[in-house]
Each structure stands twice: as C-alpha cells, then as structure tokens.
Amino acid sequence: MSLDLIPGGTIGILGGGQLGRMLALAAARLGIKVHIYTDSASPACEVAAAHTIAPYDDERALAEFVNSVDLITYEFENIPAPTATKLAESCLVRPGPNVLGVCQDRLAEKEFLAAAGVAAAPYMRVDDAGALARAIAQIGRPAILKTRRLGYDGKGQVVVREGADLAVTFRSLGGVPAILEAVVPFSKEISVVAARACDGAFAAYDICENIHKNHILKSTRVPAGVPMDIAVEAVRQTHIIADALDYCGVLAVEMFVTDAKSGAGQAFALCVNEIAPRVHNSGHWTLDGAITSQFEQHIRAVAGWPLGATERFVASKASFVEMENLIGEEVNSWSKVLADPSAKLHLYGKEMARPGRKMGHVTRLVKEPGLL
Amino acid sequence: MSLDLIPGGTIGILGGGQLGRMLALAAARLGIKVHIYTDSASPACEVAAAHTIAPYDDERALAEFVNSVDLITYEFENIPAPTATKLAESCLVRPGPNVLGVCQDRLAEKEFLAAAGVAAAPYMRVDDAGALARAIAQIGRPAILKTRRLGYDGKGQVVVREGADLAVTFRSLGGVPAILEAVVPFSKEISVVAARACDGAFAAYDICENIHKNHILKSTRVPAGVPMDIAVEAVRQTHIIADALDYCGVLAVEMFVTDAKSGAGQAFALCVNEIAPRVHNSGHWTLDGAITSQFEQHIRAVAGWPLGATERFVASKASFVEMENLIGEEVNSWSKVLADPSAKLHLYGKEMARPGRKMGHVTRLVKEPGLL
Numbered sequence: 001m002s003l004d005l006i007p008g009g010t011i012g013i014l015g016g017g018q019l020g021r022m023l024a025l026a027a028a029r030l031g032i033k034v035h036i037y038t039d040s041a042s043p044a045c046e047v048a049a050a051h052t053i054a055p056y057d058d059e060r061a062l063a064e065f066v067n068s069v070d071l072i073t074y075e076f077e078n079i080p081a082p083t084a085t086k087l088a089e090s091c092l093v094r095p096g097p098n099v100l101g102v103c104q105d106r107l108a109e110k111e112f113l114a115a116a117g118v119a120a121a122p123y124m125r126v127d128d129a130g131a132l133a134r135a136i137a138q139i140g141r142p143a144i145l146k147t148r149r150l151g152y153d154g155k156g157q158v159v160v161r162e163g164a165d166l167a168v169t170f171r172s173l174g175g176v177p178a179i180l181e182a183v184v185p186f187s188k189e190i191s192v193v194a195a196r197a198c199d200g201a202f203a204a205y206d207i208c209e210n211i212h213k214n215h216i217l218k219s220t221r222v223p224a225g226v227p228m229d230i231a232v233e234a235v236r237q238t239h240i241i242a243d244a245l246d247y248c249g250v251l252a253v254e255m256f257v258t259d260a261k262s263g264a265g266q267a268f269a270l271c272v273n274e275i276a277p278r279v280h281n282s283g284h285w286t287l288d289g290a291i292t293s294q295f296e297q298h299i300r301a302v303a304g305w306p307l308g309a310t311e312r313f314v315a316s317k318a319s320f321v322e323m324e325n326l327i328g329e330e331v332n333s334w335s336k337v338l339a340d341p342s343a344k345l346h347l348y349g350k351e352m353a354r355p356g357r358k359m360g361h362v363t364r365l366v367k368e369p370g371l372l
Numbered sequence: 373m374s375l376d377l378i379p380g381g382t383i384g385i386l387g388g389g390q391l392g393r394m395l396a397l398a399a400a401r402l403g404i405k406v407h408i409y410t411d412s413a414s415p416a417c418e419v420a421a422a423h424t425i426a427p428y429d430d431e432r433a434l435a436e437f438v439n440s441v442d443l444i445t446y447e448f449e450n451i452p453a454p455t456a457t458k459l460a461e462s463c464l465v466r467p468g469p470n471v472l473g474v475c476q477d478r479l480a481e482k483e484f485l486a487a488a489g490v491a492a493a494p495y496m497r498v499d500d501a502g503a504l505a506r507a508i509a510q511i512g513r514p515a516i517l518k519t520r521r522l523g524y525d526g527k528g529q530v531v532v533r534e535g536a537d538l539a540v541t542f543r544s545l546g547g548v549p550a551i552l553e554a555v556v557p558f559s560k561e562i563s564v565v566a567a568r569a570c571d572g573a574f575a576a577y578d579i580c581e582n583i584h585k586n587h588i589l590k591s592t593r594v595p596a597g598v599p600m601d602i603a604v605e606a607v608r609q610t611h612i613i614a615d616a617l618d619y620c621g622v623l624a625v626e627m628f629v630t631d632a633k634s635g636a637g638q639a640f641a642l643c644v645n646e647i648a649p650r651v652h653n654s655g656h657w658t659l660d661g662a663i664t665s666q667f668e669q670h671i672r673a674v675a676g677w678p679l680g681a682t683e684r685f686v687a688s689k690a691s692f693v694e695m696e697n698l699i700g701e702e703v704n705s706w707s708k709v710l711a712d713p714s715a716k717l718h719l720y721g722k723e724m725a726r727p728g729r730k731m732g733h734v735t736r737l738v739k740e741p742g743l744l
Contacts, residue, residue, distance in 0.1 A: 007706055007719045025397055028419045031706075031719025031732065046421035047400045291716070291737075300710070309713040313685050334379055334403075338672070341681040344663070347379045347403025360403060365663075 004092060004198075004304035005070050007031035011299065012069030012091075014084070016042030016051065018348035018358060019279050020075040022287070024048045026295035032303070037065050043349045044075075056083045066091045073249060073302045077103045077277050078150055094198070094248040094302040099277045102245065106148045106179050113272055116244045118237050120272045121256075122182040129170040135180035136160060144181045147173050155215075159183075184271050186256035190224045192238040193283035195297045195307050196247045203297075203307045204235045205290060208282040210254070216356060220282045220323040222289065222312065226257055234270055241275060250298040252280030281325065281358070288344045288363040289313055289321035313365065322364045331359035342366070376464060376570075376676035377442050379403035383671065384441030384463075386456070388414030388423065390720035390730060391651050392447035394659070396420045398667035404675070409437050415721045416447075428455045438463045445621060445674045449475045449649050450522055466570070466620040466674040471649045474617065478520045478551050485644055488616045490609050492644045493628075494554040501542040507552035508532060516553045519545050527587075531555075556643050558628035562596045564610040565655035567669045567679050568619045575669075575679045576607045577662060580654040582626070588728060592654045592695040594661065594684065598629055606642055613647060622670040624652030653697065653730070660716045660735040661685055661693035685737065694736045703731035714738070 005011065011027055013020045016038030024034040024047045036044045036051040045051040050068065054061035056079055066072070071092035074084070081104060084097040102112045106123075113120045124135035126145065136143060141164075147156035160169055160180070170178070189212065194204035209224030210217055224231070238253045245251075254273040283294035292300075292308025300308055312321065326333065331353050337345045347360035377383065383399055385392045388410030396406040396419045408416045408423040417423040422440065426433035428451055438444070443464035446456070453476060456469040474484045478495075485492045496507035498517065508515060513536075519528035532541055532552070542550070561584065566576035581596035582589055596603070610625045617623075626645040655666035664672075664680025672680055684693065698705065703725050709717045719732035 003707060007703075008721065008723065021400070025400055025419075028393070028397055028721070029718055031721045033418060033721070046405060047397075047419050049418035291713075305707075306711050308710075331379075335375060335677075338680075339678050341663075346401055349380065349400070349403045349405070351380065 009070040012072040015075035016044035020044035022295045126178040129167040148177045188257040191282040196242040222321045252276040285321045285323040326360040328355045381442040384444040387447035388416040392416035394667045498550040501539040560629040563654040567622045568614040594693045624648040657693045657695040698732040700727045
C-alpha cells in the first residue's frame with residue numbers, strides 16, 4: 001500500500017456542499033488540509049484551509065487549484081467529466097474519472113451493471129418520442145422516464161402512466177436523451193455504503209434501510225430489516241461493482257428488495273437502482289454510529305491509507321441507529337433535538353431553508369427495551 | 373434556559389491551538405461559525421470560518437473581533453485577564469472573566485479552593501527568598517516551588533530538595549511571585565471533566581486516570597481504577613468548584629488520590645491539584661468514546677444550549693477507553709496507528725514536531741476479553 005498523502009498534505013475536493021463539508025471535517029481530524037473548489041459559495045468553504053469559487057471550466061482557476069493540492073477527490077458525481085479528466089493529467093484524481101463516465105449517464109450505468117452481471121430494472125434507451133413509444137410497448141405502463149444526465153432527488157424523471165401523451169411526456173423533460181425504466185415493485189429500499197482502497201481492500205458498513213419522501217431521503221435505519229442472505233448478497237454485488245470500476249474511495253449502491261421469487265428459488269431478490277460514487281446521505285449515521293465514519297473512510301481510501309474499521313457501535317440485536325434528514329423548515333426543530341439526550345444534531349451551515357433543501361440531520365442510537 | 377446563540381451564529385474563540393481547533397470542528401457540526409483570535413498562526417485557523425492573528429492587547433483588532441461574533445469563549449486560561457474583561461463589556465464571555473482571576477494565579481486558586489471547602493495540597497505564599505525559607509521551615513522538603521502565573525506542563529516549577537540553596541532556587545524561576553506546595557504522596561492522578569450549563573445544570577464524564585511523563589500528560593484511561601466512593605466524591609468536589617465559580621462551559625479538575633487515611637476514616641482521600649477552566653487533554657477520549665464530546669459539550673454550554681449526554685460508549689465492566697498523546701517525534705508513528713483497526717488517530721496539523729509538543733493523540737476502545 002502506497003501512502004500517497006502524508007499528514008500536513010492537502011486534498012482538493014470538487015464540490016462544496018454538506019458532503020464536502022463533512023469530508024473536510026474528517027480530513028482535519030487526521031491533520032490533512034482541504035482545498036474546496038466549487039462554483040458557488042457553499043457550506044464546505046468555511047471549514048476548509050482554502051477554497052476557490054469559480055466555474056468548473058475555468059482553466060486558470062483549475063490550474064491554480066491543481067498546483068495547490070496533493071490529490072483530488074469529489075463530493076458529487078455531476079462535476080463535468082472533462083474537468084476531472086483534465087485534472088487527472090497532472091494530479092491523482094480518486095475515484096478515477098472513468099467512474100464519472102459510468103455514473104453520470106443512466107444508460108452507461110445500466111450497461112455497466114449488465115456487463116458486471118448485477119441485476120437492475122429493465123430499461124430501454126429513449127432518444128426521441130418515437131423511441132419512447134417503442135419502449136412503452138415493450139416495458140408497459142407505469143414506467144419511469146429518466147433523463148440520462150443530471151438527475152438527483154427525483155429531478156429529471158417522470159412516471160409514464162396510463163393515458164399519458166408520450167410526445168408531451170418526452171418534451172416535459174426537455175427532450176434530452178433519456179431511458180425508460182420498468183417500475184420495480186419493491187418491499188424495501190436499501191443501500192450498501194462501502195469503501196474500496198487503492199490496493200483493492202474492501203469494507204462495507206451494515207446495510208442501510210431507507211425511506212424516501214417526495215424522492216428525497218427522509219430517514220435511514222441500520223441495520224436494515226432484511227434476512228442475512230439478502231444482506232450478504234447486497235454486499236457481494238457492491239463488491240463486484242467496486243472491483244469492476246477499479247474504484248478507490250467510498251461508494252453507495254442503492255437497491256430495491258423485491259419479494260418476487262427469482263429463478264434460483266430465493267424468497268427475495270435484489271435490484272440495483274443507482275450507484276453513487278461518493279459518500280452518501282444514507283451513510284451519515286456512521287458519524288455517530290460506527291468506529292470509522294464514511295467521511296474518514298473516504299479520506300483514508302483516496303489518501304492511499306488503510307481502511308478503518310466499519311463496525312457499528314453497540315452492535316447488538318437490541319440496538320439500531322436511526323438517521324433522519326432535516327429538510328427545509330424541519331431544521332427549525334433544532335432546539336427540540338438538542339433537548340433530546342439520545343439525539344445527535346448535525347447542521348450544515350446553510351443559510352436559507354428552501355423547501356426540499358437538506359439542512360442537517362439527526363442521529364439516534366436506539367435500544368429496543370424489549371430486546372435487551 | 374436562554375438560547376444565546378442560534379445556528380448560523382458565530383462563536384469567537386481566544387486561542388488557536390489544538391483545543392481551539394477541536395472546538396471549531398465541534399461547532400461546525402452544529403452549524404455554528406467560529407472566529408479564532410490568536411497571537412500567532414495556529415492549528416485552529418485552518419478550520420475556522422474566520423481568524424485574526426494579532427496581539428492579545430491590540431485594541432483595534434479586538435474591537436473588530438468583538439463586532440464579528442455573537443459570544444466569546446477561550447481555549448486556554450492564560451489569555452490576559454484584562455483582555456477578557458474588556459471584551460465582556462460588550463459581549464458575552466463564557467466562562468466569565470472572574471474564572472481567569474482564580475485560575476491564572478496559583479495563590480488565588482488555592483485560596484478559592486480553601487474557601488470552597490475543597491482539599492488541596494498545603495501551600496504557602498512566597499514573594500521573595502526570605503519567604504521561601506520560612507515556607508520550607510513549615511512545609512519541609514521536598515516541596516515544589518511554583519510561579520503564581522503562566523505555568524503549564526511542568527513549566528514554572530521546581531522541586532526544592534534537601535541541600536538546595538533557597539536564594540538560587542527562588543531566582544531560578546525568575547524571582548517572580550510564587551507559592552511553595554507540599555509534595556503529596558499519591559497513588560493515582562485522576563481528573564474530572566465536566567460541564568456546567570448557564571442555568572446551573574451539571575454533567576460529568578466518567579473519571580479519567582492520567583499518566584504524566586516529564587510533567588506532560590502521556591495517557592488517560594477511562595474509567596479510572598478507583599473505588600466508586602472516590603469517583604462520587606471527585607465529581608462532588610468538581611460540582612462544588614463549578615458552582616462556586618458560577619461556571620459556564622467545560623472544566624477539568626485534576627486531583628491526586630492519596631492512600632493516607634483521612635479523619636473520616638476513608639481508605640482513600642482526594643487532593644485537588646489544579647483547575648483547568650476549559651476543555652482538557654484528559655477529556656480527548658470523549659471524541660470517540662462518549663455520546664457528546666467535551667468539545668461539543670463546551671459549545672453547547674457557552675451557547676446557552678442544554679448539555680448533551682455524557683455516557684461512555686460500550687460502557688460495560690469489560691471495556692475501557694484509552695487515550696495516548698503523540699508528543700514530539702512520536703507523531704511519526706501515524707501510519708502504524710492507521711493500520712490498527714482499534715485505534716482512532718487525531719492529528720492537529722502542526723508543522724514542527726518539537727520535543728514536548730503535543731502533535732496529536734490516539735484513542736482506543738478496549739474490551740478486556742477475560743471480562744466479556
């Protein structure tokens with residue numbers, strides 16, 4: 001294992017939201033400086049040793065940035081791939097820009113998963129309204145039309161129901177290249193948050209069970225209420241994905257647990273929904289509930305350091321960890337959260353509580369008295 | 373309880389060392405901005421939203437500082453008391469400047485403890501060599517001569533042994549006002565790290581057992597290996613001290629456990645060595661081993677927020693937490709620490725590993741297999 005960074009060195013982070021902020025805080029604990037590069041004033045800037053606010057295609061700002069750091073990572077997958085590729089010419093970029101090529105494009109992601117032998121929802125490529133009609137004929141309704149690029153938190157997607165006009169539907173997403181996906185009838189949404197080190201070492205956290213509301217993650221409970229064989233299979237698929245991407249860092253794989261029997265006679269089956277090549281909202285519980293947080297783990301991995309332990313604190317059958325997002329006005333409950341001795345409050349330093357904006361989160365280590 | 377600060381507000385911190393740095397990181401998690409005021413470039417600056425580097429008596433810099441913050445605290449007790457008093461005229465300063473008056477002067481501290489009814493080592497005031505001779509006649513040798521002001525980590529003190537020339541000894545500390553203290557034969561050194569909220573609420577962590585080397589804290593083990601009645605008494609004395617100071621924030625009280633029988637027939641007795649009106653090195657374990665770290669606890673207290681839970685993680689008879697300082701060159705073991713899955717590494721971002729300089733620390737949650 002090569003230690004590509006030594007304490008006192010600087011990690012450059014592309015993106016300055018709450019994920020960049022929590023990465024910067026984790027880096028600081030390890031004696032590592034952080035330089036945030038972001039296209040607008042953002043929460044991570046105020047906890048970083050340095051920051052640059054400039055467009056992602058500002059060549060001069062990028063050149064100065066790359067000269068000031070020892071290696072580069074990113075906090076979200078929608079930074080322009082050419083930016084990452086250009087930076088990688090003169091600096092270590094981890095995870096590698098190849099990962100962005102897969103994860104920025106839903107079609108490329110589906111093709112990658114199929115090639116890796118990992119199950120995902122049936123899909124078809126949709127480049128125009130005619131292709132949408134052909135896809136609907138094959139996949140049926142309801143189905144979900146998703147733009148290939150720049151979708152998150154439910155943006156860039158629409159459900160195609162019975163009676164919907166297909167030309168109107170296609171135009172409603174801006175007429176851009178898309179895919180049509182079958183609706184998967186699922187019993188649970190889970191995610192696997194895991195890390196792969198540069199030497200191929202792999203470590204997963206306990207499986208997360210997620211509840212979404214208006215397409216935004218509302219809460220996560222760990223461990224997920226799934227049978228052990230499903231948990232093992234979910235980690236195995238995540239491991240396959242990480243290896244196939246030659247991944248370095250923390251990634252999260254969102255999956256549906258379906259109750260449809262598969263050919264192998266299993267009572268449950270898994271269906272990968274999305275790969276997030278970064279630290280992930282469903283892993284925030286690790287800040288308070290695991291020996292190594294996902295943020296420290298990502299810093300360790302991209303620095304070429306050994307991975308930390310992923311064990312959950314108080315990991316008994318009688319306990320679980322619950323993470324709840326504070327979205328929009330919900331952040332106004334902060335003083336109530338502070339008064340609850342079992343709750344850990346995290347706020348991201350954002351000024352405006354716009355609807356749908358993630359303002360902070362709360363973690364609770366819960367013991368079920370009946371099981372003690 | 374008045375919430376004197378709301379998320380998004382700014383806490384000013386006097387002092388920029390590792391304690392200020394860890395306070396700033398804790399504040400950031402709670403969505404609070406930090407403005408560090410320090411007289412030289414220091415580790416806390418690079419994780420704070422703002423910093424000022426100026427002498428502690430620079431009136432203009434202080435005026436700008438006070439205008440930029442909502443309240444002020446400090447990370448060490450040797451900031452000039454007039455600075456704190458001046459700032460308190462126009463801003464909340466917590467803990468109050470009265471605390472500095474007591475804790476900056478060993479004589480005032482001894483008199484305060486005596487008035488509070490808390491046992492400390494016998495002492496006498498020493499203003500000149502003649503007074504030293506009179507004090508030695510009463511206290512005997514060996515005894516410890518300590519400057520009244522600006523001592524820490526063994527600086528500003530000397531042991532007066534048999535045969536030592538008293539005039540030379542007095543001059544060796546610079547001829548400044550001092551006290552002579554009896555040597556207390558102790559079996560253990562412990563500390564109580566606790567917090568008092570502005571409304572008088574009080575919460576202590578488990579007792580810390582400390583090992584010093586060359587007068588510098590080397591390691592802390594929690595819980596301390598002392599009988600329950602000693603632990604209860606140590607917390608009681610700390611509570612008395614905090615109340616008597618009308619304290620707001622985290623404080624640490626260092627004590628000796630002696631095996632001399634007291635008049636009350638106890639097998640052990642306690643003797644207060646020093647009050648630290650701030651977060652304390654022996655409380656660093658709380659970052660990894662307690663629900664609320666001492667740094668978050670201090671931020672909560674000075675913000676007028678309710679105190680957090682002080683419970684230790686995995687608090688069973690079979691487990692303890694160990695904190696070891698990385699002093700000077702010991703920091704070069706960082707990569708070994710990273711490879712140990714039971715260890716949590718903390719580095720302070722200091723550039724030069726001078727002998728005696730605290731560069732970082734390591735925490736381990738240890739389970740004794742024999743006791744499981």
